[in-house]
């Protein structure tokens with residue numbers, strides 16, 4: 001925890017600059033590799049630390065307090081490895097190969113989103129196609145939102161396989177012929193995640209690189225590792241709260257005899273922020289604990305999605321309150337609150353989406 005705290009504080013120094021420039025901070029991901037952070041979710045069965053979801057959430061929240069874009073990006077890598085470590089349908093030699101690669105510092109992520117499917121959690125069929133030619137798979141297509149694209153070593157790419165009438169997942173290395181990144185990421189939120197387009201032009205892979213088949217939309221599985229997402233947004237909320245509390249303790253306009261922290265309306269907002277943070281944190285860590293506990297995991301239903309919903313919406317509300325406390329200064333370009341405000345919005349468009357969470361809760365109510 002201490003180590004990640006130091007890295008988070010260090011990353012914070014340049015987070016505003018990276019955001020302003022829309023610059024992908026590859027050196028920060030390298031620092032995480034060097035610190036052994038990227039290998040933490042390799043399962044113990046494969047010589048890794050086998051970190052729990054709870055610990056991942058704890059570390060990711062701290063990292064996001066310093067640099068939310070880096071936390072969200074590396075969170076995808078940690079969660080993909082953690083999820084696979086719990087069991088997978090991969091060829092076991094290929095899985096051992098990838099865990100060895102991650103132990104050596106390789107970073108991976110899923111490239112599942114496409115312009116025509118939107119969120120893969122909706123179950124759309126990928127436009128990216130995989131066709132068998134001369135005993136090998138040949139892939140063609142374009143993926144959008146490929147977070148960490150400029151530093152990924154491996155991508156898990158979804159592709160439609162016409163001959164099998166199903167979607168497969170292929171393990172692709174960044175240096176394979178036909179793999180390229182088009183730098184399309186031009187968003188106002190999470191600007192430093194480098195979530196560019198991944199292009200696949202006649203990318204040829206052997207049969208053992210077809211590692212998974214998707215039965216049903218992504219996101220239909222109970223996957224506690226996705227709690228890395230709310231962890232990042234909780235980090236933003238905590239950073240916004242810390243800023244506002246510091247500001248209210250120090251800002252002393254000459255119309256008052258002391259700092260604005262004595263103003264009842266400011267104290268009211270600070271108290272409300274504390275309450276929202278407390279609720280969000282409780283729900284998130286309880287969901288993580290429930291998932292980590294083998295006895296309780298079988299009972300997990302909507303808790304994971306609900307935690308994501310509650311935390312991301314709390315983050316939006318907490319950042320809003322922090323900005324109201326700070327006043328117009330919160331809109332200055334060099335004020336971190338305006339970055340938190342933009343970054344927190346991205347949480348709404350990470351899975352599971354709010355309507356899906358609410359729909360699932362309603363379905364469970366009617367099924368019970």
Ligand SMILES: Cc1cc2nc3c(=O)[nH]c(=O)nc-3n(C[C@H](O)[C@H](O)[C@H](O)COP(=O)(O)OP(=O)(O)OC[C@H]3O[C@@H](n4cnc5c(N)ncnc54)[C@H](O)[C@@H]3O)c2cc1C
Pocket residue numbers: 076109110111112113117118119120122144145146147148189190193195346349350351353355
């Ligand atoms: C910062 C960031 C990082 C990301 N990183 C990655 C990554 O590393 N890899 C990756 O694969 N993806 C990534 N994504 C993509 C993400 O998972 C979503 O696929 C993406 O944000 C698009 O979601 P959407 O809801 O806007 O899109 P859409 O699914 O197109 O939805 C747009 C609108 O249409 C509605 N809609 C569309 N289809 C349906 C439906 N069937 N039923 C009901 N409503 C529907 C939605 O509710 C929404 O209002 C990232 C996204 C962000 C913001």
